[in-house]
Amino acid sequence: MNQRVLFILVFLLLVFSSSSLAEIVLITDLENPVSEISTLDAKNIFLGKRRSWADGSMLIPVTQVDRAATDQFSRKYLNMSVAQYNLYWRQMLFTGTGLPPLAVADDAAMKKMVATKLGAIGYISASSLDATVKKLEIR
Amino acid sequence: MRVLLVLLLALLLCLIPVSLWAVDLGKVQVNGFLSQGYMKSQHNAFLDPGSKDGTFDINEFGITVNAPVSEKLRVGMQLLSRDLGEEGNNDIELDWAFGDYRFNDWFGVRAGKVKMPIGLYNESRDSDFLRAMAFLPQSIYDEARRSFLVAGVGGGLYGNVALAEAGDFDYKLFYGQIDIPTDTYLVQESIEKPLSKHFNNNYDITLTDLNYHPDYTFAGALVYNPPLEGLRLGFSWFRTMGEWEAKSYGNQLLTIDANIKSLFVVSAEYICPDFSLHVEYMQRDNDVKIPEGTPYETTVSEGGYLMATYPVPQMEGLSVSAMYDVFYLDKDNHNGSSSNPKEIGWRKDLAVGVRYDFNENWLVKAEWHTVDGAAPNMDFYNEGPLDEDWSYYIFKTSFNF
Numbered sequence: 174m175n176q177r178v179l180f181i182l183v184f185l186l187l188v189f190s191s192s193s194l195a196e197i198v199l200i201t202d203l204e205n206p207v208s209e210i211s212t213l214d215a216k217n218i219f220l221g222k223r224r225s226w227a228d229g230s231m232l233i234p235v236t237q238v239d240r241a242a243t244d245q246f247s248r249k250y251l252n253m254s255v256a257q258y259n260l261y262w263r264q265m266l267f268t269g270t271g272l273p274p275l276a277v278a279d280d281a282a283m284k285k286m287v288a289t290k291l292g293a294i295g296y297i298s299a300s301s302l303d304a305t306v307k308k309l310e311i312r
Numbered sequence: 313m314r315v316l317l318v319l320l321l322a323l324l325l326c327l328i329p330v331s332l333w334a335v336d337l338g339k340v341q342v343n344g345f346l347s348q349g350y351m352k353s354q355h356n357a358f359l360d361p362g363s364k365d366g367t368f369d370i371n372e373f374g375i376t377v378n379a380p381v382s383e384k385l386r387v388g389m390q391l392l393s394r395d396l397g398e399e400g401n402n403d404i405e406l407d408w409a410f411g412d413y414r415f416n417d418w419f420g421v422r423a424g425k426v427k428m429p430i431g432l433y434n435e436s437r438d439s440d441f442l443r444a445m446a447f448l449p450q451s452i453y454d455e456a457r458r459s460f461l462v463a464g465v466g467g468g469l470y471g472n473v474a475l476a477e478a479g480d481f482d483y484k485l486f487y488g489q490i491d492i493p494t495d496t497y498l499v500q501e502s503i504e505k506p507l508s509k510h511f512n513n514n515y516d517i518t519l520t521d522l523n524y525h526p527d528y529t530f531a532g533a534l535v536y537n538p539p540l541e542g543l544r545l546g547f548s549w550f551r552t553m554g555e556w557e558a559k560s561y562g563n564q565l566l567t568i569d570a571n572i573k574s575l576f577v578v579s580a581e582y583i584c585p586d587f588s589l590h591v592e593y594m595q596r597d598n599d600v601k602i603p604e605g606t607p608y609e610t611t612v613s614e615g616g617y618l619m620a621t622y623p624v625p626q627m628e629g630l631s632v633s634a635m636y637d638v639f640y641l642d643k644d645n646h647n648g649s650s651s652n653p654k655e656i657g658w659r660k661d662l663a664v665g666v667r668y669d670f671n672e673n674w675l676v677k678a679e680w681h682t683v684d685g686a687a688p689n690m691d692f693y694n695e696g697p698l699d700e701d702w703s704y705y706i707f708k709t710s711f712n713f
Contacts, residue, residue, distance in 0.1 A: 213477075213479070213480075213539065216541065217472070217474070217480065222417065222472040222480065222482070223417050223472070223474075224414070224416075224417055225416065225417065231383060248585055251541065252541030252542045252583075252584055252585070253542070253583060253584075253585060254585040254623065256623070256629075256669070256672075257583055257585065257588075259672055260442060263439075263441070263442060263712065264436050264439070264442050266341070266343060266376065266378065267343065267345070267374070267376055267390065267436065267439045267442065267712075268408070268427055268435045268436050268439075269376070269378065269388040269389075269390065269408055269410060269412070269427075270412075270435070272341065272378055272380065272386070
């Protein structure tokens with residue numbers, strides 16, 4: 174009996190943890206030939222270490238002001254809380270070593286920004302995904 | 313009076329909505345910060361001769377301007393006003409100012425006044441809100457020697473090199489000069505006192521004037537970011553050379569070499585949403601030659617620390633930290649028998665602290681340190697005999713926009 178309960182608890186934990194991690198997806202503009210990136214690439218892009226796509230064109234990371242969305246994103250792709258992620262960029266800003274990415278209000282603003290800015294990359298919840306932007310698969 | 317003004321300004325800034333402060337002049341970003349602390353020490357004075365009575369002389373103001381000129385060129389500067397005991401006195405100084413041209417991800421150049429990449433945190437040492445405790449660990453980021461280590465005028469290279477599945481590494485190189493201002497407390501305290509008091513020798517000379525002529529400074533840092541998210545491993549090396557031109561009574565001119573011949577720091581940091589761990593170790597070779605023509609006296613100091621920070625999940629914004637920080641003036645002599653007084657030969661600082669972030673712009677900190685030993689340089693702040701066992705606590709608040 175106890176083993177069953179334990180199994181169910183572990184299962185629920187795995188289901189909920191994986192479903193919560195799956196809610197955020199990376200997006201780019203429709204004209205971008207890139208369709209998939211690695212988690213490491215995503216990390217380096219949003220930490221300002223990688224600034225161009227493979228073809229040399231300019232990479233424009235975009236973040237959300239929405240704290241919950243950014244927290245989900247940063248935990249999934251950067252292994253940081255939103256507070257740690259913001260602190261990282263403040264350190265870059267106040268030492269002159271980097272400027273934080275553009276930030277937009279929410280999913281709707283993110284889709285609008287990414288759809289109109291060539292080379293942009295951002296994140297939205299999977300439920301907000303539509304045909305105006307392209308989902309980037311994680312390899 | 314200045315302290316009162318600082319406190320009033322801090323209160324005013326905390327009351328005004330943050331949105332009114334953020335300044336975005338087109339592509340130019342203007343940001344800033346201020347902090348104010350209160351420190352009280354028991355048994356020994358620390359960083360401020362008046363700290364045993366309690367001191368408000370701990371504050372920093374900074375205004376930072378960043379402006380992208382083109383896709384690859386960026387310029388920026390930071391003005392800093394700080395007070396720490398007898399240091400700074402809220403004079404406004406240029407903290408850093410440089411142009412940055414990034415050719416690609418793995419190669420960029422910077423020129424101007426640049427912060428030194430010593431350890432993982434020297435470049436951000438003046439921004440209180442970037443760290444868990446009021447001061448960075450003193451074994452490596454010694455506040456008394458800040459002017460010797462913080463920034464130099466020159467140029468450097470930097471970049472991030474991808475290593476495919478093995479992660480990537482960041483590198484930084486700097487070559488230039490660090491000009492040590494003569495109003496630094498350690499310099500001022502070296503005047504009108506026998507040299508033997510501070511240089512642990514028998515020179516029967518009392519200086520009346522002291523000026524620094526920098527020769528060159530080199531700094532290099534390598535930080536490896538392995539595939540394990542949140543882990544950083546670093547190595548940095550620093551050297552600064554120059555001459556002190558001194559005058560003693562009777563206007564006798566004297567040249568003193570007092571250089572950091574080699575300073576290396578090995579660093580590791582692990583940050584994840586649930587906690588962060590920081591550990592660093594350093595060795596510093598100090599060369600002193602008084603006067604010219606005599607052999608160098610070399611002292612190799614060592615130190616390091618372990619710090620852990622835990623964000624309390626039940627209360628967003630609250631984090632607790634613990635730190636153990638150790639420094640030995642002479643790495644081959646940990647009991648102080650080669651130092652005079654012997655208490656300046658070591659220092660072991662055990663600290664606990666809490667930090668509460670009301671929001672992303674405003675925070676408060678409180679911490680308590682219990683310390684064994686009085687290194688480095690605490691004889692400069694204390695006239696009488698030093699106590700081996702002492703303690704201090706700090707309250708500090710910071711605001712940034």
